[in-house]
Amino acid sequence: MMWYRPQAFVLGGSGKAQLRVRGLSAGYGPFEVIRQLNFDVLPGLTVILGPNGAGKTTLLRALSGQIPMRGEVLLDGEDLPEKAHEIVKAGMALVPEGRQLFPQMTVLENLELGGWLQKPNIRQERLEMVLQDFPKLRERATQLAGTMSGGEQQMVAIARAMMSAPRLLMLDEPSLGLAPRMVDELLAMTRRIADQGTTVLMVEQNVRKALAVADRGYVIERGVLVAHGSSKLLARSSVIQEAYLGAAASDTRTASQALEKTVRST
Numbered sequence: 001m002m003w004y005r006p007q008a009f010v011l012g013g014s015g016k017a018q019l020r021v022r023g024l025s026a027g028y029g030p031f032e033v034i035r036q037l038n039f040d041v042l043p044g045l046t047v048i049l050g051p052n053g054a055g056k057t058t059l060l061r062a063l064s065g066q067i068p069m070r071g072e073v074l075l076d077g078e079d080l081p082e083k084a085h086e087i088v089k090a091g092m093a094l095v096p097e098g099r100q101l102f103p104q105m106t107v108l109e110n111l112e113l114g115g116w117l118q119k120p121n122i123r124q125e126r127l128e129m130v131l132q133d134f135p136k137l138r139e140r141a142t143q144l145a146g147t148m149s150g151g152e153q154q155m156v157a158i159a160r161a162m163m164s165a166p167r168l169l170m171l172d173e174p175s176l177g178l179a180p181r182m183v184d185e186l187l188a189m190t191r192r193i194a195d196q197g198t199t200v201l202m203v204e205q206n207v208r209k210a211l212a213v214a215d216r217g218y219v220i221e222r223g224v225l226v227a228h229g230s231s232k233l234l235a236r237s238s239v240i241q242e243a244y245l246g247a248a249a250s251d252t253r254t255a256s257q258a259l260e261k262t263v264r265s266t
């Protein structure tokens with residue numbers, strides 16, 4: 001049995017949620033990590049790639065209101081609120097790096113926490129929907145989250161985020177540390193979520209597999225965007241080939257020359 005029903009997430013978002021980001025900078029105290037980022041998250045699945053320390057997590061933290069930011073972020077044309085709980089209410093949820101579950105709490109309790117902003121009756125309805133989408137989690141409802149495998153915990157973390165009925169779901173390296181088969185199932189699931197109308201913005205280090213499921217991608221290095229394009233174009237680009245897929249770029253200089261220029265100019 002898969003972790004989610006093949007027909008799951010039918011009660012997803014509107015299929016239209018999008019984010020417009022202009023001049024976004026954020027960091028920690030005086031230390032600016034991401035600088036002047038401009039990008040758009042369109043309906044579907046957008047992946048953010050880049051080496052360790054590039055600022056990918058910092059970006060998702062800024063977009064979810066966990067750290068202050070400067071710049072303009074519009075969710076469906078409206079200014080993103082500042083506070084984290086208001087951002088959740090506006091329809092954006094984050095599955096954080098490293099899952100961040102409460103290990104001493106049960107699966108059910110972790111899921112309920114994902115609906116903490118909702119009225120109890122709405123939360124109960126939502127929980128029922130989420131458990132229908134993730135039948136294995138119903139079986140594990142009373143298991144302590146900390147006793148589950150990494151892949152199982154990741155499913156709980158995603159289900160918890162789905163509790164807030166997001167229109168835009170952000171995931172930070174969901175496949176980290178998982179077995180290859182689990183990685184495949186998880187990435188197929190993010191594709192399914194996007195197909196059912198919830199816009200997905202995902203950070204991934206599993207470059208090849210992430211580009212295979214995503215519609216488009218951005219590459220961040222040292223806090224700035226160095227390339228972007230459709231997944232197909234990016235997968236062929238010398239930027240990605242050289243830095244992440246370990247291939248020589250000599251025969252991949254056709255459609256990707258624009259991307260290459262972007263990189264060299266920074």
Ligand SMILES: Nc1ncnc2c1ncn2[C@@H]1O[C@H](COP(=O)(O)OP(=O)(O)O)[C@@H](O)[C@H]1O
Nearest residue numbers: 028031033050051052053054055056057058059
């Ligand atoms: N809480 C923090 N305080 C200070 N610096 C941080 C903090 N978290 C991350 N950094 C720094 O910010 C930079 C980007 O980190 P991060 O966004 O986690 O990168 P990535 O997710 O792309 O690996 C790194 O240089 C990292 O050391």
Ligand SMILES: [Mg+2]
Nearest residue numbers: 056057058097
């Ligand atoms: Mg990170």
